[in-house]
Amino acid sequence: MTILQVALDVPVARLFDYAADVGDAVGKRVLVPFGRRELVGVVMSCSPASEVPAEQLRAVTRILPGSALPGEWLQLVGFCSRYYHHPAGEVAALALPPGLRRGEALPRPAPPGAWIPTPAGIEAAPSLGARSLERRLMEGARQAGTLDRPTVAAMSARARAAVRVLVERGWLEPVEAVPDLAPVGALPLHDAQAGAVSAIAAALGRFDTFLLHGVTGSGKTEVYLHAIAAALARGGQALMLVPEIALTPQLEGRVAGRFPGARLVSLHSGMGEAARSRGFLQAKAGQADIVLGTRLAVFTPLPRLALVVVDEEHDASFRQQDGMRYSARDVAVLRARQRGVPVVLGSATPSLESFHHARSGRYRLLKLEQRAVAASLPTVRCIDLRGARLHEGLAPALVEAIEARLARGEQSLVFLNRRGYAPVLACPACGWVSGCDHCSANMVLHLADRLLRCHHCGVQHPIPRACPTCGNQDIQPFGRGTQRLEDALQALFPAARVLRVDRDSAATAQRWQVLCARIHAGEADILVGTQMLAKGHDFPRLTLVGVLNADASLFASDFRAGERLFAQLMQVGGRSGRAELPGEVLIQTSYPEHPLYQALRQHDFDRYAGVLLEERRNAGFPPFAFQALLRAEAPQMAQALAFLGEALKVAGALGHDAVTTYEAVPMRLARVAGLERARLLVEARRRPALHAFLDAWLERIRGQRVPRGLRWHVEVDPGEL
Amino acid sequence: MGVLRHTPAGIPVLQFRLNHRSRQTEAGLPRDVTVEVAGVALGPQARLLAGAALGSSVRVGGFLAERSARSTQPVIHVNEIEFLEQDNVQR
Numbered sequence: 001m002t003i004l005q006v007a008l009d010v011p012v013a014r015l016f017d018y019a020a021d022v023g024d025a026v027g028k029r030v031l032v033p034f035g036r037r038e039l040v041g042v043v044m045s046c047s048p049a050s051e052v053p054a055e056q057l058r059a060v061t062r063i064l065p066g067s068a069l070p071g072e073w074l075q076l077v078g079f080c081s082r083y084y085h086h087p088a089g090e091v092a093a094l095a096l097p098p099g100l101r102r103g104e105a106l107p108r109p110a111p112p113g114a115w116i117p118t119p120a121g122i123e124a125a126p127s128l129g130a131r132s133l134e135r136r137l138m139e140g141a142r143q144a145g146t147l148d149r150p151t152v153a154a155m156s157a158r159a160r161a162a163v164r165v166l167v168e169r170g171w172l173e174p175v176e177a178v179p180d181l182a183p184v185g186a187l188p189l190h191d192a193q194a195g196a197v198s199a200i201a202a203a204l205g206r207f208d209t210f211l212l213h214g215v216t217g218s219g220k221t222e223v224y225l226h227a228i229a230a231a232l233a234r235g236g237q238a239l240m241l242v243p244e245i246a247l248t249p250q251l252e253g254r255v256a257g258r259f260p261g262a263r264l265v266s267l268h269s270g271m272g273e274a275a276r277s278r279g280f281l282q283a284k285a286g287q288a289d290i291v292l293g294t295r296l297a298v299f300t301p302l303p304r305l306a307l308v309v310v311d312e313e314h315d316a317s318f319r320q321q322d323g324m325r326y327s328a329r330d331v332a333v334l335r336a337r338q339r340g341v342p343v344v345l346g347s348a349t350p351s352l353e354s355f356h357h358a359r360s361g362r363y364r365l366l367k368l369e370q371r372a373v374a375a376s377l378p379t380v381r382c383i384d385l386r387g388a389r390l391h392e393g394l395a396p397a398l399v400e401a402i403e404a405r406l407a408r409g410e411q412s413l414v415f416l417n418r419r420g421y422a423p424v425l426a427c428p429a430c431g432w433v434s435g436c437d438h439c440s441a442n443m444v445l446h447l448a449d450r451l452l453r454c455h456h457c458g459v460q461h462p463i464p465r466a467c468p469t470c471g472n473q474d475i476q477p478f479g480r481g482t483q484r485l486e487d488a489l490q491a492l493f494p495a496a497r498v499l500r501v502d503r504d505s506a507a508t509a510q511r512w513q514v515l516c517a518r519i520h521a522g523e524a525d526i527l528v529g530t531q532m533l534a535k536g537h538d539f540p541r542l543t544l545v546g547v548l549n550a551d552a553s554l555f556a557s558d559f560r561a562g563e564r565l566f567a568q569l570m571q572v573g574g575r576s577g578r579a580e581l582p583g584e585v586l587i588q589t590s591y592p593e594h595p596l597y598q599a600l601r602q603h604d605f606d607r608y609a610g611v612l613l614e615e616r617r618n619a620g621f622p623p624f625a626f627q628a629l630l631r632a633e634a635p636q637m638a639q640a641l642a643f644l645g646e647a648l649k650v651a652g653a654l655g656h657d658a659v660t661t662y663e664a665v666p667m668r669l670a671r672v673a674g675l676e677r678a679r680l681l682v683e684a685r686r687r688p689a690l691h692a693f694l695d696a697w698l699e700r701i702r703g704q705r706v707p708r709g710l711r712w713h714v715e716v717d718p719g720e721l
Numbered sequence: 722m723g724v725l726r727h728t729p730a731g732i733p734v735l736q737f738r739l740n741h742r743s744r745q746t747e748a749g750l751p752r753d754v755t756v757e758v759a760g761v762a763l764g765p766q767a768r769l770l771a772g773a774a775l776g777s778s779v780r781v782g783g784f785l786a787e788r789s790a791r792s793t794q795p796v797i798h799v800n801e802i803e804f805l806e807q808d809n810v811q812r
Binding site: 421425428429430431445447450463464465466473474475476477 | 732734764789790
């Protein structure tokens, strides 16, 4: 009998021992009894004996079919569990596609790519009717040596069935088609791109981290594709992570077009569960050459992994915000190190962490300072709002600039990072505002849907007919969201085609595809968009970007706010003038002399990033310190604060000198979905000190009783404070 | 007269100014009076007024309220409207 250590998807930070009559089941999925339920788990290790008394030890119900998860995958799960201080079972569940997590039957393996004739088949073929389909299939296979799927499909509608019969008779034998991995239609590289590609190609076969820092439109994707070609040519698999589901279809098209023979697997949460399981297993079996996906794809097993690419590495969507709060970018770097392969982090606006590592020599910096197609970067100007007369939030200079684009048949984008019609509905008579009952936030007016909606908890109500407090019917929207801006622009330019792109108008990947196609086809003159439009897109006729309400983020309290705003504006500005037409960016601001806007005007990322890094160094913030947050949420703020206060006492009793713990404080958005939230920050100058402390501290906290309704979690390397 | 607008719930609102001119008695003596006040009408009354020509003569009833929580200026909220024959009106 063997004892299996099983990772189960339960919030308990340990593995569970079960007995089984097998030799080795490491990496297998198992069905086990757990309390009165049955759960699916993953066998992390095996041992001959257990510390659990024999009478308490339960037996595995059954070992699920399918090949074992590879050792490197189990190691990755183990590492994430330790690093993010999260139960291994929950990590394993997160890292598996939902179908496999639930222990469903494995989807059928991908059909074979080709068939070869067997000697028996060649011998028997002449016995077939001279004109029969079977005869023609056998003859074709004999002459060409193989019969591939397209040939079969082209022959007749009945050919697939005929092949099946021939396989059953043992006259044909299925084989895996040998993919043709050669790239087609590769674009010529400029010098800096070529230099970057050869540096990455030279590192294939060993661990190295590259920061590909290229200005917007500098052709980073082309560098990735060339590097992937080099990895495939060595017989390797490439893993490419992208921030948004919305961005994958375009990139997928480009990758598929470049490598028409390669087996490309896409993985993102917008896909069907069966497709996700199939992609995962295909990659695991080594039958995928390129895996392209969002953050969850970082956990795909890849036996021949040769290269990892993380596009837009600064992007916040690489961070998971619930369950195990991990950074897919950081996990990607870890994976590359674990596997001894190079990883390329690409961005026009690298995160300060990566920028710092590149400056200190830990990452190798590859710079692309020229745009690939356009002659130059767009001109960036500030429109001083002081004393300006705005029309519906638009300064005259911006309106004129849009007018000029319309006259030339070019596209404009007006960027406003706030969806809905107006951020709040208010009563001018008594001062009532549309607060959410469950959150410390306002309900946003969505006029098109005739709803008030909370963007934090998702609750929605019909728009009240009158002020709930005083009865005044003339309640009014205050402030401006993309819907209101869309209306205003349409009223200003009645003949123009105004297209709004935000999470409401592009709620699904399909709708986003339709919008995107319309923009590309030139069926829109003025785009109104949120950050959805800021990332990665390439619209050749877009020559003007107007930025509204950027000042709102200028003085935000989060220490990363400046970094994020700078990156966001540089990214959105980078959408203009990417092709032959020159681009312009106009930023409406009341603080045109602010260093952030000055740096944007000069396209000087390095200098401003340097300034921000110096501020971080002086303040002792990341990347010069390592942080973790303990967060608690409870029906009452006092409960959350009391729990954290206890945790602080426990920390004091542990006496770790190298770690600083701060007071528990309510979170900025204190109440969400009826729960009140507080946090406690822990900081250390060195990472190992932080983790040693967390190990000891969290173990003590896990042993504590918590009041009903209180939940807590820890976030390592938090993205926001 | 302003442009007819709608509240987010779809109720029509019309803002306008009302001109009044009359002869009144004050401390026993007659005098001429003129006044212009801001007015607002909601719902059917807003539609009714929006259809009227600028300068039409009306007799209105309603109530006074402050313009907003931040202003003490009175605004007449019109609940009843009676359009008067042009002939009866002194211009």
